[in-house]
Amino acid sequence: MSAELSEMPEFSPRQNEVLEQALKLLVDGGEKALTTSGLARAANCSKESLYKWFGDRDGLLAAMIAHQASKVRTFERGSARLTPDLLREHLETFGRDLLEVLSGEVSLALNRLAIGQASREGSKLGRLLIEHGRRQIDRRAIGLMEAGRRAGLLRFHDADSAYHTLYGLIVSDLHVRMLLGEPGLKDNQRQAARAVDAFLQLHGVSTDTGGAQRASAGR
Amino acid sequence: MSAELSEMPEFSPRQNEVLEQALKLLVDGGEKALTTSGLARAANCSKESLYKWFGDRDGLLAAMIAHQASKVRTFERGSARLTPDLLREHLETFGRDLLEVLSGEVSLALNRLAIGQASREGSKLGRLLIEHGRRQIDRRAIGLMEAGRRAGLLRFHDADSAYHTLYGLIVSDLHVRMLLGEPGLKDNQRQAARAVDAFLQLHGVSTDTGGAQRASAGR
DNA sequence: CCTGTTGCGTACCGTACCGTACGGTTCCTA
DNA sequence: TAGGAACCGTACGGTACGGTACGCAACAGG
Numbered sequence: 001m002s003a004e005l006s007e008m009p010e011f012s013p014r015q016n017e018v019l020e021q022a023l024k025l026l027v028d029g030g031e032k033a034l035t036t037s038g039l040a041r042a043a044n045c046s047k048e049s050l051y052k053w054f055g056d057r058d059g060l061l062a063a064m065i066a067h068q069a070s071k072v073r074t075f076e077r078g079s080a081r082l083t084p085d086l087l088r089e090h091l092e093t094f095g096r097d098l099l100e101v102l103s104g105e106v107s108l109a110l111n112r113l114a115i116g117q118a119s120r121e122g123s124k125l126g127r128l129l130i131e132h133g134r135r136q137i138d139r140r141a142i143g144l145m146e147a148g149r150r151a152g153l154l155r156f157h158d159a160d161s162a163y164h165t166l167y168g169l170i171v172s173d174l175h176v177r178m179l180l181g182e183p184g185l186k187d188n189q190r191q192a193a194r195a196v197d198a199f200l201q202l203h204g205v206s207t208d209t210g211g212a213q214r215a216s217a218g219r
Numbered sequence: 220m221s222a223e224l225s226e227m228p229e230f231s232p233r234q235n236e237v238l239e240q241a242l243k244l245l246v247d248g249g250e251k252a253l254t255t256s257g258l259a260r261a262a263n264c265s266k267e268s269l270y271k272w273f274g275d276r277d278g279l280l281a282a283m284i285a286h287q288a289s290k291v292r293t294f295e296r297g298s299a300r301l302t303p304d305l306l307r308e309h310l311e312t313f314g315r316d317l318l319e320v321l322s323g324e325v326s327l328a329l330n331r332l333a334i335g336q337a338s339r340e341g342s343k344l345g346r347l348l349i350e351h352g353r354r355q356i357d358r359r360a361i362g363l364m365e366a367g368r369r370a371g372l373l374r375f376h377d378a379d380s381a382y383h384t385l386y387g388l389i390v391s392d393l394h395v396r397m398l399l400g401e402p403g404l405k406d407n408q409r410q411a412a413r414a415v416d417a418f419l420q421l422h423g424v425s426t427d428t429g430g431a432q433r434a435s436a437g438r
Numbered sequence: 439c440c441t442g443t444t445g446c447g448t449a450c451c452g453t454a455c456c457g458t459a460c461g462g463t464t465c466c467t468a
Numbered sequence: 469t470a471g472g473a474a475c476c477g478t479a480c481g482g483t484a485c486g487g488t489a490c491g492c493a494a495c496a497g498g
Binding site: 014040041044045046047048049052 | 474475476477478
């Protein structure tokens with residue numbers, strides 16, 4: 001689908017290469033490790049080029065976010081005739097993908113960066129990250145919600161609200177904990193399955209999909 | 220109750236005064252604004268004293284977390300004979316308090332600080348923050364869970380897991396969004412009520428507490 | 439009154455980083 | 469082949485911060 005293809009600043013291959021190096025530096029060294037000199041050295045380019053291309057250090061950071069977001073395209077499902085089991089499967093896949101993305105090294109590093117800068121500058125990076133990084137996955141989920149309702153499998157007043165419920169059930173406080181440095185889950189699939197069970201118990205139609213509830217073991 | 224009164228480093232009144240100033244600087248300037256010189260100037264003390272008292276800049280940050288945590292004592296409810304309505308009320312109060320704490324300026328600033336430092340140094344601050352800032356509130360919630368089960372009002376296999384479900388329903392992605400700079404909710408009470416509704420639908424006993432479900436409007 | 443302690447104010451040092459400038463090299467184009 | 473643009477590597481200036489050292493005032497006890 002790809003309604004509007006976002007403002008497309010898009011960078012040259014060489015610039016993308018540099019941005020990739022920048023992400024690498026950021027991931028395994030934190031913001032402190034991402035210096036213009038260090039990036040120039042690591043990427044075999046000159047500082048002058050960095051400032052010519054990205055204008056500013058903040059411009060570099062914004063470019064990194066745009067670059068990373070451009071890599072995480074999520075496909076809108078063609079959605080061939082939803083069945084209860086198919087809906088559950090799509091929801092679980094969504095949950096697993098969400099956890100996978102949120103626990104990714106690059107995502108964590110960028111979120112840490114934006115959060116660190118959130119105090120000053122009116123949280124420009126934060127808004128950028130929410131816009132670019134979130135819109136895609138939100139769209140996918142809400143599409144799924146409404147497809148489920150159209151198929152008579154889900155029941156809710158507000159798709160956005162239902163989506164936030166699903167999100168909370170899947171992620172809980174895990175995202176913040178990982179941002180603070182705790183390790184992620186061992187089994188994202190299991191967590192997604194449990195969350196979807198609960199979600200369907202809340203918003204699924206009474207004819208439950210495939211055998212009441214599943215196993216629900218401890219965290 | 221206050222079982223163990225935590226390791227009690229505890230600081231002198233003068234030191235607490237300085238720590239308070241440090242929090243103030245951190246809150247409305249971010250980490251960049253919290254410099255030793257700036258703190259010395261703002262708190263009318265000398266840098267030498269800062270280093271004598273806290274040893275290090277990281278020591279200062281840790282002291283700030285400990286100091287803030289020492290202010291947020293949460294009372295264990297005496298829990299006089301739980302009724303369904305009382306349980307719901309306690310859960311909603313817990314949810315509102317949780318949202319209130321998480322959206323507090325100081326909490327956000329400290330979380331941002333710890334998250335910014337999470338990459339380097341093995342996320343020492345992050346662990347500190349989770350330990351000091353979270354244990355109290357976790358205890359309170361889990362106590363509530365188990366009291367509810369003992370009274371035959373809640374049904375779950377694992378109190379910890381149920382608590383995380385409640386947490387996710389209450390907070391969803393709001394915490395991260397606020398950390399990124401977005402404003403909080405207008406009505407925490409409403410959000411708490413909706414979360415508790417869903418939670419009781421999942422883990423409450425069939426005899427629902429007072430009239431099926433309440434209103435559930437859009438976010 | 440003398441002396442030791444505590445803490446304030448400030449000057450200072452080394453370092454690191456942002457941003458710019460300059461010389462040299464490669465590659466494209468006329 | 470000549471000219472120019474883009475880029476690399478590096479060096480430099482300005483600034484700011486962490487941490488230390490020194491001078492001085494207030495105050496306690498003998």
